[in-house]
Amino acid sequence: MKVLVVGGGGREHALCWKLKRSESVSEVVCAPGNPGIARDARCVAVGAEDIDALMVLARAEKPGLVVIGPEVPLVLGLADQLRAEGFAVYGPGQAAAELEGSKTFSKRLMHQAGVPTAKFEVHTDADTAEKAIRAWGVPIVVKASGLAAGKGVIVAYDVEEAVHAARDMLAGNSFGDAGSQVVIEECLIGEEASCLFIVSGDTILPLASSQDHKALLDGDKGPNTGGMGAYSPAPCVTDEVADEVLEKIARPVIAALKDQGAEFIGTLYAGVMLTKDGPKTLEFNVRFGDPECQPLMRRLKSDLGELLLAAAEKRLDGVTLEWDDRMALCVVVSSDGYPAAFKKGQTIAGLDDVEAAGTTVFHAGTSVNDGVIVNSGGRVLGVTGLGVTVSEAQAVVYKALENLDWPGGFYRKDIGYRAVAREV
Ligand code: AMP
Ligand code: GLY
Secondary structure, X not given: OEEEEEEOOHHHHHHHHHHHOXXXXXXXXXXXXXXXXXXXXXXXXXXXXXXXXXXXXXXHXXXXXXXXXXXXXXXXXXXXXXXXXXXXXXXXXXXXXXXXXXXXXXXXXXXXXXXXXXXXXXXXXXXXXXXXXXXXXXXXXXXEOOOOOOOOEEEEOOHHHHHHHHHHHHOOOOOHHXXXXXXXXXXXXXXXXXXXXXXXXXXXXXXXXXXXXXEEEHHHEEEEOOOOEEEEOOOOOOHHHHHXXXXXXXXXXXXXXXXXXXXXXXXEEEEEEEEOOEEEEEEEEOOOOOOOHHHHHXXXXXXXXXXXXXXXXXXXXXXXXXXXXXXXXXXXXXXXXXXXXXXXXXXXXXXXXXXXXXXXXXXXXXXXXXXXXXXXXOEEEEEEEEEOOHHHHHHHXXXXXXXXXXXXXXXXXXXXXXXXXXXX
16 A cells, blocks of 8 residues: 655654555655655655645545644645545544644533533633733643644743733734634643544544653753653553543543534544643644654554554454553754754754664654755654663663764753653
8 A cells, every 4th residue: 555644744754664664555655754754755845734735646646545644734624635535544634623723622622521621711802811810820821722833832830921921922923823812721730641542433542652741941841842752651641541531531522523523533642631630631632743653653563554544444443553562762852942943954964873873763854955964943853762661761862862963953861751750
């Protein structure tokens, strides 16, 4: 089977890498891909958000399966258009993708479906938002309702900061249209985990647990990013917690979408906070997490092509997954300055040596300039290693990263620290 993967980040590299190693897959095509993906797939220069051009590409390539990686084409309705032309597609349609596309929609649906989540209010007017924030007090969470690449969330411990964030969002200064509605939320306390599910209609198959580090700096300090590292499994997700997330969070929200006529085929990502009152939903995404997808793909032993095709064709019932028992840990290398402005076009060397030291390097924001790999995005590389313990996987990755020759690169030095603390 030929598979077309849409996207060009670390998540899509991990998917292409795994698809290439799937017996059911004969060829992987990726749009637009990146220089790392080019090792595992034939890359075609069509942007992941150019829906018309992607349709033209699909008609020409006639893939047996289309896998849509990022949220933007899902929210734009690419899956619906492909399905209308008879393609097997892994990824939800536009109506279900609203779960990620609009935090307002998502919170209201959770509320209706009785899914545990933080108390919230939606605001479109700056003065009313300010009044509410002052009345609630801090800590408080302020979120742009629309898509903001993981950066539209401010956890504020200072009232003025929260008011400023909400005003800035509503004025369209920080996130454009995505900030025209603002969600304010009660601040939840606990450890976070990412619980992902392969969903095909009524069948919901949990993937192994994972945990990512969204904050830029060591100790989970600094601004939120798309994710600076991740590992799988997450020891805080016990079997009991996993079961609770499946029964109280995933099943009811998928059922609530179905009741609205929005059947879900694709990845449901529940970001959960493990509070003293049980797991509560922080957010839903409608695609694999990035970087979570990278350690997950390193551990998955099952044939990914077969799995995603079964989901696309609603044959998922009875399917089980096989995992490598080891821990996988991924450290993201970003451009120094990210998530704010950074300098592009810097030469990145030593990648072969990083891999030779026992890791897999997935590319995210790279491009080729005069035959040399350079940085072109905020998050640039994901370096994943395996170990019997998290400490071991962590040691493999950080040792390998000593071979990276890129002075303008930045990475956290403590990915996995919570799990490591549990091991000693
Ligand atoms: P989200 O994109 O909604 O997942 O938010 C990004 C990050 O902000 C989460 O991974 C949490 O670390 C933090 N966050 C979001 N909502 C809350 C909340 N209600 N309480 C505490 N932290 C939150
Ligand atoms: N790592 C968080 C996300 O993919 O949204």
